[in-house]
Amino acid sequence: MTNKIQILIVFLFALAMKAQEKATPIFKNGEAQIVEAFNDSSKWIRTDLWVETTFDSDGDGKLDRMHVDVTRPEQTETEGLKLPVVYESSPYYSGTAKGGTELFWNVKHELGEKVAKPVYVEVERTGKRPIISNSQIKTWVPRGYIVIHSSSPGTGLSDGAPTVGGDNESLAPKAVIDWLNGRAKGFTEREGNEEVTAFWSTGKVGMTGTSYNGTIPLAAATTGVNGLEAIIPVAPNTSYYHYYRSNGLVRSPGGYLGEDIDVLYDYIHSGKEENRARNNKVIRDTEMANGMDRESGDYNDFWAGRDYLNDMKPMTAALLMSHGFNDWNVMPEHSYRIYNKAKEMGIPSQIFYHQNGHGGPPPIKMMNRWFTRYLHGVKNNVENDAKAWIVRENDKKDEPTPYKNYPNPAAKPVTLYLTPGAPKAGKLLTTKTSKAKETLVDNYSFSGEALAQADYTNHRLIYVSPTLKEDLHISGLSSIKINAASSKPAVNLSVWLVSLPWNKGKRTKITDNIITRGWADLQNHASLTKSSPLKKGQFYEMTFNLQPDDQIIKKGQQIGLMIFSSDSNFTLLPKPGTELTVDLNKTSITLPVVGGKEAFAKATE
Secondary structure (H helix, E strand, O other): OOHHHHHHHHHHHHHHHHHHOOOOOOEEOOEEOOOHHHOOHHHOEEEEEEEEOOOOOOOOOOOOEEEEEEEEOOHHHHOOOOEEEEEEEEOOOOOOOOOOHHHOOOOOOOOOOOOOOOOOOOOOOOOOOOOOOOOOHHHHHHHOOEEEEEEOOOOOOOOOOOOOOOOHHHHHHHHHHHHHOOOOOEEOOOOOOOEEOOOOEEEEEEEEEEOHHHHHHHHHHOOOOOOEEEEEEEOOOOEHHHHHEEOOEEEOOOOOOOOOHHHHHHHHOOOOHHHHHHHHHHHHHHHHHHHOOOOOOOOOHHHHOOEHHHHOOOOOOEEEEEEEOOOOOOOOHHHHHHHHHHHHHOOOEEEEEEOOOOOOOOOHHHHHHHHHHHHOOOOOOHHHOOOEEEOOOOOOOOOOEEEOOOOOOOEEEEEEEEEOOOOOEEEEEOOOOOOOEEEEEOOOOOOHHHHHHOOOOOOOEEEEOOOOOOOEEEEEOOEEEEEEEEOOOOOEEEEEEEEEOOOOOOOOOOOOOEEEEEEEEHHHOOOOOOOOOOOOOOOEEEEEEOOOEEEEEOOOOEEEEEEEOOOOOOEOOOOOOOEEEEEHHHOEEEEEEEOHHHHHHHHHO
């Protein structure tokens, strides 16, 4: 046999062996790698189907079916390969309501006053089968995952009614995960009887998404559904009360002044046209109209049923949360409260915070390690990584600093007291020295930013620390105890913690001026569930937290506590003139300072 023939035989044998090799996920350093065989999008299999749920939320006498799309490598068909699933669900995939400020509630009225409802609109559904969304696909399919999407109830081609946090929005993704595990039925058509199975699924599922799409993974996890191994919610709305109210106060999410839960319902209601009138009557015009209570802003059963913190007992899915400290839409408390509870429950948990606004997932490396561990079962030790990852003020988003936990375990409470100075600035000191009372006059036409920069105004009270001689690191929740009286039965209460002097330069960063904020209704001083009209001139004490933060305040700055009434970007805007009087002797702010009193003293003395 000639050498050429021998070489040819070896070559052909090698080709045959290669042809017999099956493509499988590849892992390196605890992360799923891009596999060339999975990376050719032209060979991906893309289909859609409907999964039958356990509920009938549109009242048509039939169990609702959720519209689902699937994107998977061809090897799941040709080679019998089974893979885990990355799943994202949303109410936004098929279009949203169009319009302007007429869609929002009128906010220019007295607190507690009833006003006309906003304009309700119809959504024109968009999108074509079989693709619901292309999100997540390019990231995860090449790394050895199947990606699926589903439209939430009452949106797109899914049956049902949108409830904005109701039980069906938890049970819908549960049904999809049950289908992926062979416990629920899937059908090739919305009304048909031809069944389809997820033969390509290992049954292990991870969910992720941002904002509402980040809320749904948590909603699914609270059902305790078997197979949902890990979730990565990004800027999730974990309580619709905390989204639309604050300590008893009717408060809008940043950028959407006048939005409320019924407005969001209308915004996403892209489902079957013939079901909309019934859905509107039952959900928006009855359940929401009777429960949302814009008059008092109190916490009630309606809101409790849309607070996922109350539903976490069955949850087992490993939790990696992501949020921005300067997210004034879905505020950072939403992730903080769930992360704390998950830790308490012993659920594997990590939190990633950055310094920017709404959205922003963790670095792909973090997400990859999380899903690799819990979906592929690769023991990469991720559960023993740092529990908290925080992007420092001048760092890149994909280079967070690891910490043992959040808040920083070294943070200790430092209480500061107020000395008079109105209409200019008073002082923040570590010792109580004043028995004065100071008064501000509400006027929403002055923004919070303008009030913080004013040298002299009677529309806010402001108290500043000594100039910092060293950087000061705060981490966690700042808390204010305020003793105040109103000239009217109701008054907005807004509190900002700011860094002064205010930076107005072209290179101003999002972290430069506003440290954190909080809002409250003094009528709820005794109870979140029951408000009482204020007696003119009578003082009431109320304690509440500001939004969580982790920030290094630079030396040369002063920390300022600003108290004012109506916040033009967030609260109702009553007629100017309400007087709010603060008893300085009974008012204080407590900051979570890394290093505690010693660090604060070193930075200020």
